[in-house]
Amino acid sequence: MLPASRCLVGLVKHGPTGDRSPSTLIHILDDDSLLNVFFFCRPVILDESMADPRQILGGGEWHRERWWYRVVQVCHRWRCLILEHAFNLRISLVCARGTPVADMLAHSPPLPLIIDHLDQHDDVTAEDEEGIVYALQHRDRVRRIRLLKPIPVLERLIITLDGEYPILECLLIEHQLFQRPVTWRNRNLNLPETFRAPHLRHLVLMNFVIPIGSPLLVTMGNLATLSLNMIPLSAYFHPNALLQRLSLMPQLEIFGITFNSHFPSGDIQRQLLRAPIMTRAVVPNLRWFAFQGASAYLEALLPWVTFPLLERLQVFFFNQLSYSIPHLQQLMSATGNLRLNAVELEFRDDFLLMRTYPDKEARSYTLQMMLGGRHLDWQVACTAQVFHTLRTKFSVVEHLTLEYNRYRISSEWNNEADRTQWREFLGSFGKVKTLRMDGALVRQFSRSLQPSEGESPTELLPELQEMSYSAFGSSLDAFSRFVDARQKAGRPVTVIRH
Numbered sequence: 001m002l003p004a005s006r007c008l009v010g011l012v013k014h015g016p017t018g019d020r021s022p023s024t025l026i027h028i029l030d031d032d033s034l035l036n037v038f039f040f041c042r043p044v045i046l047d048e049s050m051a052d053p054r055q056i057l058g059g060g061e062w063h064r065e066r067w068w069y070r071v072v073q074v075c076h077r078w079r080c081l082i083l084e085h086a087f088n089l090r091i092s093l094v095c096a097r098g099t100p101v102a103d104m105l106a107h108s109p110p111l112p113l114i115i116d117h118l119d120q121h122d123d124v125t126a127e128d129e130e131g132i133v134y135a136l137q138h139r140d141r142v143r144r145i146r147l148l149k150p151i152p153v154l155e156r157l158i159i160t161l162d163g164e165y166p167i168l169e170c171l172l173i174e175h176q177l178f179q180r181p182v183t184w185r186n187r188n189l190n191l192p193e194t195f196r197a198p199h200l201r202h203l204v205l206m207n208f209v210i211p212i213g214s215p216l217l218v219t220m221g222n223l224a225t226l227s228l229n230m231i232p233l234s235a236y237f238h239p240n241a242l243l244q245r246l247s248l249m250p251q252l253e254i255f256g257i258t259f260n261s262h263f264p265s266g267d268i269q270r271q272l273l274r275a276p277i278m279t280r281a282v283v284p285n286l287r288w289f290a291f292q293g294a295s296a297y298l299e300a301l302l303p304w305v306t307f308p309l310l311e312r313l314q315v316f317f318f319n320q321l322s323y324s325i326p327h328l329q330q331l332m333s334a335t336g337n338l339r340l341n342a343v344e345l346e347f348r349d350d351f352l353l354m355r356t357y358p359d360k361e362a363r364s365y366t367l368q369m370m371l372g373g374r375h376l377d378w379q380v381a382c383t384a385q386v387f388h389t390l391r392t393k394f395s396v397v398e399h400l401t402l403e404y405n406r407y408r409i410s411s412e413w414n415n416e417a418d419r420t421q422w423r424e425f426l427g428s429f430g431k432v433k434t435l436r437m438d439g440a441l442v443r444q445f446s447r448s449l450q451p452s453e454g455e456s457p458t459e460l461l462p463e464l465q466e467m468s469y470s471a472f473g474s475s476l477d478a479f480s481r482f483v484d485a486r487q488k489a490g491r492p493v494t495v496i497r498h
Contacts, residue, residue: 040088043067045227050363053288053312057204057227057254058171062116062146065094083109092143099132099487106139115143115442119176125152136160144170151175151187151207151321161195163389168197174206175227188232191216201358207260212237212245223249227256227290239301242278245307245494246305255283256290258316259297282306292370295323302327303384311337312366319372323386338366343429345383347441349408352379360399376406380417380425387428394428398463402445403440422448426460433463439470446478450485457485468496 029037046060068091072079082089092112097119115135117128136142136157142165149159154175173189188209195216202225209232210216215432220226225247237261246252277300286307291298295317313332317323332338339358346353356367371382382422387394406415417425422444437445464486467479479495486493 007078027077027473034078034081035085035088038068038085041067041071042089045328048364052366053314053364055469056288057225057256058118058146058172058212059144059202062114062118062144063094063096065092065114072156072357083268086111095131095135095314099126099131101134102129105134113141114143115145115147118148118172118387124149129153129156130158133160139163139165140167142168144168144169145171148172148174148176151189154189155187155475158189162192163194164196166198168200170202171200172202172204173316174204174209175473188234189348201225203227204229207232210233211235218248218474221248221336222251224251224285225254226252229256229258230260231257232260232330238271239274239304240275240279240298240404243277243279243281243304246283247279250284251337252283253285254288255286256288256314258290259294263487277301277304280304280306282308284308287313288311288314289318290314292318294318295320295325295328299325300326302331307331307335309337310335312364313338315370321373323371324384324388325386325389329390329392332367332390338393340367340397342401343397344401344402344403346405347376348378348405350374352383354383358396376415377417377421380421384421384424387425391428395430397429398431400429400435402435402437402441406440415462418446419448422485423460429461431463432461434459434466434468435461435464436468442469442478446482449479449482451454451482457482458491460493464491466494467497468498 003497043061043064045062045064046056048056063461068082068089068403077292082091093104093117093138094113096113096116097453104178115132117124117132132147133156136145137160145168147154149157154173158173163185175189187207189205189207190209193216196219198219199222200220203220203223205225206242210228237470242257246255248393267472281304283305287308287309289307289312291314293316298315309329313335315328323378340362342357343357346355351373352371354369355365355368357365362470369386371379371386373379373382379473427460449460451459469478479493483493483495
């Protein structure tokens with residue numbers, strides 16, 4: 001979509017030629033034609049085909065909502081036409097960092113307001129904080145709200161949300177994770193009991209104590225996005241309560257719950273024995289589901305809920321001894337839209353992160369998993385365990401990438417996995433054709449891939465055709481024995497060093 005300024009330049013440049021002056025060309029179009037031009041000049045706020053999941057959850061580039069600011073300055077006619085059709089054009093006033101809110105509202109028409117302060121690393125000024133409060137007090141005009149601020153600032157701002165916001169469509173409130181000193185771990189947020197937003201479509205909250213059965217959520221049956229992140233232990237809710245709420249949200253398309261701390265699996269099992277799950281829920285339009293917590297909670301939830309249109313799945317498990325996830329396997333097998341063709345695995349300091357894509361050129365993943373654990377052998381063993389359970393889905397993967405980002409680990413941590421663990425890890429990838437790995441993993445992988453006496457060179461990765469790795473800091477012939485063995489077995493492998 002072209003910016004508004006370029007659309008207007010193009011209109012004048014390509015208009016009829018003759019003796020008319022350029023100023024006359026502005027007025028040759030009738031009102032309906034001009035309105036069509038304005039509609040085409042409206043920018044795309046969110047292009048899901050190009051955006052990453054974080055941008056999708058955040059709602060896109062709200063600063064582009066200022067597109068009409070310059071257009072109304074072209075001439076009096078254009079200004080009147082745009083303001084007369086403000087509702088259809090969905091124009092708004094944007095209150096962002098540095099905006100003189102009181103002055104803008106005093107000298108502008110009573111248009112809807114967009115409050116956009118999505119600043120991960122910026123401190124808030126006293127003037128900005130006053131501007132946010134002033135804008136929030138215009139409850140009947142606030143259309144969208146995004147606040148990313150330190151916990152103390154959010155506590156002061158949230159107090160203002162003490163009434164009904166009749167046209168509010170989107171509310172995102174998160175605290176800054178990297179603010180110093182750290183204040184969020186022992187301080188939870190909550191919305192005022194009087195807050196209401198009957199037309200809210202997107203709700204994203206972090207570190208909030210909101211019971212899943214809260215009257216606030218009861219009034220939000222039209223939600224398309226519900227993301228409750230870093231839920232504190234004090235706000236933990238039984239799967240039954242969650243299912244009851246989901247059954248009343250048929251329009252939900254994006255749903256995520258992430259618990260802030262580990263709720264022991266044994267406690268979950270005892271709670272389920274005391275209060276068995278009795279509710280089934282079908283969420284007919286859900287495309288994206290995210291969960292962070294203990295696998296026992298997710299396994300208790302999944303048999304009772306159906307997501308027929310699921311396209312993206314995120315599962316983050318805390319550090320645990322074992323992973324019994326048969327219901328997760330059933331969900332993935334029953335969901336035809338979760339196509340897995342390329343897998344990226346990243347070994348980090350405190351966890352392993354996995355992303356899978358429908359093909360190796362795709363920008364957006366279909367599955368993301370995180371397994372907690374500091375020791376590399378633990379990460380490899382847990383991943384092998386999960387892959388073994390989900391092997392029916394991973395058996396079709398053709399492209400595997402292994403990245404290493406463990407450069408801040410303690411000297412006391414184990415940073416190697418043994419040969420057996422790596423071979424169990426690779427055993428689920430029978431269809432992989434290309435393998436790309438970080439140079440830091442070459443030494444361990446070269447030992448693991450070399451067949452021992454009595455082992456077939458095609459026992460692991462039988463379809464492998466190409467292997468690439470960084471030659472920096474690794475031996476140039478690290479895989480020579482493996483390559484020779486595959487060549488003799490009639491399954492040659494091309495090695496690319498970069």
